[in-house]
Amino acid sequence: MNGRRLMRKAPIPVCFGLLLTLCADTRPRDEPVDLGPLASLQFVNIEGERISMREFAGAPLLLSFVALPRPAGVPERDPNRSQVVFLRSMVEQYRHSGLQAAIAVCADAAELDGGFRPRVVNFRHDSGLADLPVFADGHGHASRAFGVRELPTMFLMDSSLSIEKRWNGVALPSQLSFAIESALGKDLGAIGTPRRWRSSGS
Amino acid sequence: MHSQLLRLAGGTLALTLSGLGSTQAADYYVDCSRTAVAGTGLTERDAWSGLDRVNDRTFEPGDSILIRRGTRCYGMLEPKGSGLPGRPITLGAYGIGPRPVIDAGDLEAAIRLFNQSYWRIRSLETVGGNPFGILVSGDVDGVLDHLWILDVHVHDVGGVATNKESGLIVVTPGSPSTVFNDVLIDGATAHSTEQWAGILIGGDDFGGTPESPRSTNAVVRNSMVYEVHGDGIVLFQVDHGLIEWSVVHDTGRTPDRSVGTPNGIWTWMCGDCTVQFNEGYRTASPWRDGGVFDIDFGCSGNTVQYNYAHDADGYCVAVFAADGWVTKNSVVRYNICANNGRHPSQAKQGDIYVLTWNGGTIDGLSVYNNTLHWSPAEDAYAVNVERAQFTGDRPRILKNNIVYSTVPSLIRIPAGSGLSFDHNLYWYSGPFRPRWQSGLDTANDFDEWKRLGQDANGLYADPLLVDASGESTLATRYAFSLQRDSPAIDAAARVEGAGDRDYAGNPVPTGLSPDIGALERRVPRAGGREPQPRHRDWRS
Numbered sequence: 190m191n192g193r194r195l196m197r198k199a200p201i202p203v204c205f206g207l208l209l210t211l212c213a214d215t216r217p218r219d220e221p222v223d224l225g226p227l228a229s230l231q232f233v234n235i236e237g238e239r240i241s242m243r244e245f246a247g248a249p250l251l252l253s254f255v256a257l258p259r260p261a262g263v264p265e266r267d268p269n270r271s272q273v274v275f276l277r278s279m280v281e282q283y284r285h286s287g288l289q290a291a292i293a294v295c296a297d298a299a300e301l302d303g304g305f306r307p308r309v310v311n312f313r314h315d316s317g318l319a320d321l322p323v324f325a326d327g328h329g330h331a332s333r334a335f336g337v338r339e340l341p342t343m344f345l346m347d348s349s350l351s352i353e354k355r356w357n358g359v360a361l362p363s364q365l366s367f368a369i370e371s372a373l374g375k376d377l378g379a380i381g382t383p384r385r386w387r388s389s390g391s
Numbered sequence: 392m393h394s395q396l397l398r399l400a401g402g403t404l405a406l407t408l409s410g411l412g413s414t415q416a417a418d419y420y421v422d423c424s425r426t427a428v429a430g431t432g433l434t435e436r437d438a439w440s441g442l443d444r445v446n447d448r449t450f451e452p453g454d455s456i457l458i459r460r461g462t463r464c465y466g467m468l469e470p471k472g473s474g475l476p477g478r479p480i481t482l483g484a485y486g487i488g489p490r491p492v493i494d495a496g497d498l499e500a501a502i503r504l505f506n507q508s509y510w511r512i513r514s515l516e517t518v519g520g521n522p523f524g525i526l527v528s529g530d531v532d533g534v535l536d537h538l539w540i541l542d543v544h545v546h547d548v549g550g551v552a553t554n555k556e557s558g559l560i561v562v563t564p565g566s567p568s569t570v571f572n573d574v575l576i577d578g579a580t581a582h583s584t585e586q587w588a589g590i591l592i593g594g595d596d597f598g599g600t601p602e603s604p605r606s607t608n609a610v611v612r613n614s615m616v617y618e619v620h621g622d623g624i625v626l627f628q629v630d631h632g633l634i635e636w637s638v639v640h641d642t643g644r645t646p647d648r649s650v651g652t653p654n655g656i657w658t659w660m661c662g663d664c665t666v667q668f669n670e671g672y673r674t675a676s677p678w679r680d681g682g683v684f685d686i687d688f689g690c691s692g693n694t695v696q697y698n699y700a701h702d703a704d705g706y707c708v709a710v711f712a713a714d715g716w717v718t719k720n721s722v723v724r725y726n727i728c729a730n731n732g733r734h735p736s737q738a739k740q741g742d743i744y745v746l747t748w749n750g751g752t753i754d755g756l757s758v759y760n761n762t763l764h765w766s767p768a769e770d771a772y773a774v775n776v777e778r779a780q781f782t783g784d785r786p787r788i789l790k791n792n793i794v795y796s797t798v799p800s801l802i803r804i805p806a807g808s809g810l811s812f813d814h815n816l817y818w819y820s821g822p823f824r825p826r827w828q829s830g831l832d833t834a835n836d837f838d839e840w841k842r843l844g845q846d847a848n849g850l851y852a853d854p855l856l857v858d859a860s861g862e863s864t865l866a867t868r869y870a871f872s873l874q875r876d877s878p879a880i881d882a883a884a885r886v887e888g889a890g891d892r893d894y895a896g897n898p899v900p901t902g903l904s905p906d907i908g909a910l911e912r913r914v915p916r917a918g919g920r921e922p923q924p925r926h927r928d929w930r931s
Contacts, residue, residue, distance in 0.1 A: 270578055270613045271636035271668070277615060278638045278670055307487045311460070314489045315514050315542040317580050317615070361895060362638070362670040363699040363727045363871060367857075 225351035230334055232293070232324040235309055240322065247348050249372040251279060251290040251365070254332050256340040257300055257308055258316075268359045272341035273316050275362050279369060280321065286373050291322040295332050295340060347372055416453025416478065420485065421445060423464035435459075435485065442466045442493075452478035452509065458493075460486040460514075467498040467520070474509025479537060483513040490544060495519040497549055500526040505565070508536040512543060521549035522557035522586045527574075530566040538562060539575040548584040552620055552650050556596055558588030559619065564606075567597035571606040579614040587650060589616030589639065593627030599660050601689050601716055605630045612636055620645040623655040623671065632664035639683075643675035643704070652676045655703070657685035663692045674703045681705030681737040682744065686721045688713040688751050694722040697894050701727075704734035707763065709744040712751030717782060720755040724886075725894045725909045727871055732767030741775030741803075742767075743789075748778070755785030756810075759886050760893070762793045762871050762909040764856070770798040772828070781809055790814050791883035793854050793908035799823045802840075806830025812845040814884040816907045818853050825851070852878045854908065872910045879907035 228243040253276050255269040273292070280290045294312065296305045305327050313323045326332055335344060335352075343360040345353045345368050354368045420438035430437040432444060439445065442464050445456055450472035458464065474480040482502070484491050493515060495501035501517030504510055506529035517524050524545035529535045545559045556563050559581035562574055574592050581589045592609040605628045614637045616623040623639030626632040634656055643653035655671035658664045671683035683700035686693040688711045700707040707728030712718035723743065732738030740746075742763045747753060758774075765773040773794050781787055787810045794801055794817045801817050804810050806829065817837065819825040826833060827840040834840040837851035855874035873879050883905040893899050894909040901911045 266612065266636070274613050274615060274636060274638055275670065278640070281617075281640070282672075310487050311484075311514070314460075316578070317544065319489070358896070359636075361668070361697075361699065363701075363729070364895060366699075366701075367871070 224349050225346070227334065227346075227352075228350045230331065232326075232331060234322055234324050235306065235313065240324070242350060245289055245291070245346070246350050248287045248289050249348060249353070249369065250344075250346040250350070251276065251288060251369065252293065252335075252344045252346060253290075254293045254295055254326070254335065254337045254340055254342045254344075257294050257296055257305070257312060269341050270316075272343065272359050273318065275360065275365060276343070277317055278362055279365050282366070283369050283373065288369055288373065291324065292318060293324045293326040293331050295326045295329060295337075301327055345369065345372055416451060416455075418455045418457060419445070419448075419450075420457050420459070421464065422459040422462060423491070424459065424462045442468050445470050448472075450480050452480065455481040455483065457481075457483050457485040458491040458515065460484050460491055461488040463492040463494055465494050465496065467495050467500055467503055468493050469503040469505070471507070473507045474537070476509065476537070479509040479511050479539070481511045481513060482515070483511070484515060490514050490516040490542075492516045492518060495521075495524075497521050499523060501545070502526070503528075504538070505529050506531050506535065508534075508538070510537070511539040511541065513539075513541040514543070516544040516546075518547050519549060522552070523561050524548045524559040524581065524584070525561070527562040527571075528565045529569050530564075532566070532568045533570075535569065535571050537573045538571060539577070540579060541575070542578040543580070545579065545581045546583045548586050551585045552587040552645065554596070555587045555621065555651055556591065556594050557586040558591055558621065559584055559586070559616070560590045561588060562592045562609075563594035563596070568604060570604045572608055574606065574609040576611045577613050579611075581614070582617045582619070584618075585620045585645075587619070587621030587653075588625060589619045589622065589642065590614060590624045591622070591627065592625070592632070593629050593660075595627050595659070599628050599689070601660060601691070603628060603660070605660070605662065607631055609633070610635075615639070617641045618644065621650065621653045622657065623653075623674070625656070626658045626661050626664055628660040629658070629664060630662040632658060632661050634658075634664075634666045634669060636668045638670045639674065640672045641675075642673075643677075643681055645677055648676075648678040652678045652680035654680050654685045654705070654709075655683040655700075657687055658690055658693055659687040660689035661693055662690070664690065665693070666695045667697045670699045670701075672700070672702045674705065675734070676705060676737060679705070679737065679740065680709075681734060682709050682740070683707055683731070684726075685709040685711065686718065686723075687711050688718055689716045690721065691719040693720075694724070695726060696722070696724045698726045699729075700731060701729040702733060703731040705731065705737035706740045706744040707731050707742045708761075709740070709746070710753065710756060711745075712747040712753045712780070713749050715750040717752050717754050719783075720785060721753070721757070723758045724760050724889065725892075726761045727894055727909050728761060729764040729871070730766055732765065732769075732771060735769045738767035738769050738771045739775075740777075741772045743774045745776040745779045747780045750780075752780045752782040753787075754781070754783030756781075756787050757790075757886070759788065759790040759792065759889065760883065760905070760907070760909055762795075762856070762894075764795050764871070766797040770800050772800040772803040774802045776804040776808060776810060779805055779808060787811060788813070788886075790886060791905065791907050792816070793856070793879060794818070795820070795854055795856060796825075797821055799826045801825050801827055803828040804830075812849065814848050814882065814907060815846055816850040816852065816854050816879050816882065818851065820853075848884065850878055850882060850907070854879045871908070873906060873908065873912040875912075877906075877912065880912050881906060883907045
């Protein structure tokens with residue numbers, strides 16, 4: 190999934206209080222029956238477009254649930270900010286191999302009262318996520334559906350939207366990288382093949 | 392040294408006193424999309440329309456300068472004034488949308504602070520500047536305190552590097568007696584320049600010895616650096632430094648070594664500095680280096696831990712000493728190194744590289760519980776201790792490491808180094824005979840290596856690593872973890888001060904003894920797959 194694909198969808202007016210809607214299973218009858226149980230889940234992104242999980246079917250998806258980060262620079266470390274950095278690294282390394290990625294930003298009640306959506310919009314821009322789908326899970330429907338118990342939590346889903354791997358807490362890059370390589374079916378035996386170095390090197 | 396401390400304290404006092412008698416703090420608004428108007432700047436509707444009014448003003452403690460999101464300002468932003476403890480001056484953004492852009496063109500920098508303290512720069516994008524994107528500097532005889540740079544996007548700095556103190560985000564002294572305290576760079580994205588550094592804190596323009604004044608308490612966190620001609624993230628002459636949870640890639644693109652030979656993340660003349668939980672890849676150099684992590688000469692008490700370095704042209708981690716100075720108490724532990732040495736000439740350095748020159752010596756070196764998957768572009772030693780001189784009586788140990796190699800060369804150490812190898816596990820996956828070298832002695836099997844006085848409790852066996860063995864990652868769930876029958880399980884020695892976690896945060900040990908390598912074996916989930924949520928879970 191990428192931003193362009195999302196942008197092709199016609200915007201669907203939606204009350205912000207229902208940013209994420211859980212619908213009855215409305216899969217078309219001709220849809221493959223082996224999609225995971227989360228396929229019928231629907232998100233609404235911060236542009237107000239309704240996105241079905243099944244739109245991500247067909248290629249591995251890295252889905253990260255994060256808390257809206259505390260204001261940057263507080264003395265203690267915020268693991269949600271760290272998770273975003275590693276998610277971006279995975280996108281940089283594997284998007285050309287077909288990896289999709291998305292972020293669901295969760296909020297507690299206090300944040301909902303304090304202008305959640307504008308903060309999510311600014312978070313998206315300030316975190317370098319402008320080219321990824323970002324969902325505002327303002328009422329926790331999606332996080333409950335995925336059984337998220339702590340934030341951040343990362344899921345790697347296969348092309349049929351089954352959960353291949355789950356990381357509670359920050360998923361580290363080596364863990365992500367090799368799980369993604371397996372999900373993409375990349376030939377791990379190719380490790381050791383020298384990459385092309387620049388001709389400018391000695 | 393005493394006089395230096397007095398001078399530094401005096402500098403702090405002077406800066407503090409300069410803030411007394413300040414007026415009430417105010418918020419000033421800038422909207423560069425407005426046509427030129429003489430606004431007061433005190434409300435969004437009466438915002439200043441450009442940077443000139445900002446640059447003309449000396450701001451007071453607690454003030455905020457807020458630039459409208461989604462707009463673009465041209466010129467160099469160089470506001471004056473200093474904040475106070477608890478009352479910093481904020482340079483940030485207001486509104487909803489993309490960060491405001493400061494477009495510096497070919498001016499010196501997009502944002503410049505000079506001899507100023509207690510500033511927080513937040514949520515801005517800069518483009519251009521030459522040779523800096525954001526420059527924080529000064530020439531006071533003392534300390535510049537509390538300089539935070541948060542959630543910035545700095546890119547496309549112009550020009551070509553002529554020295555190492557250039558680049559995207561540069562916090563560097565302008566005199567030998569100027570130092571910084573409490574520097575925090577958090578959430579920065581810095582990329583695309585032919586200048587040198589992605590993020591630099593400190594400097595070496597004025598030379599430096601281990602006794603020179605140093606900046607203190609410098610942190611780089613949650614940041615990304617890529618596509619730079621020189622180094623990714625560096626700390627020079629800093630005490631109590633930390634680089635963590637950051638990613639560097641595609642560094643060292645300079646075509647020649649006239650300025651230097653770059654690395655991904657490294658420290659120089661750094662005391663009590665830690666590099667942890669970072670990822671680095673595709674780091675390059677036109678000559679030597681091109682590695683991901685480096686404890687460079689003059690460092691004391693530096694630790695490189697819990698990092699992931701892969702696909703580098705050069706090494707995973709280096710420890711250096713030079714120019715008559717002693718590099719003390721270096722610790723390299725629980726790192727995962729994979730597929731480095733991609734460039735034939737830089738592969739010669741090895742995955743773990745230890746080198747001294749010009750009379751430099753190393754006092755204390757502990758390399759333990761790292762996992763090396765060494766598959767270089769040419770046959771080269773995985774652990775290469777080249778011409779290294781050691782001194783002192785601190786430990787010199789290489790212990791509990793997994794060295795999995797696709798080339799025969801495993802270890803090289805100089806004669807009489809006093810290095811102690813033990814409880815390491817080696818495996819060469821190819822058809823030839825493996826090679827260990829100690830001085831002029833070469834061992835071509837593990838028993839010979841033992842007869843050279845090393846690794847009495849080591850192993851030469853396939854570690855049965857996930858991935859390296861070809862076993863499905865998902866079957867055992869942890870990349871570079873150990874399969875059920877791995878000989879590395881419970882085969883490591885305890886190391887004093889090793890901590891209680893592995894690379895992934897698992898407790899150490901999980902068995903009777905620690906495992907060899909960076910990851911403790913954990914029992915995989917029965918059935919091998921994650922449980923899937925049931926419909927009723929989320930419909931209820």
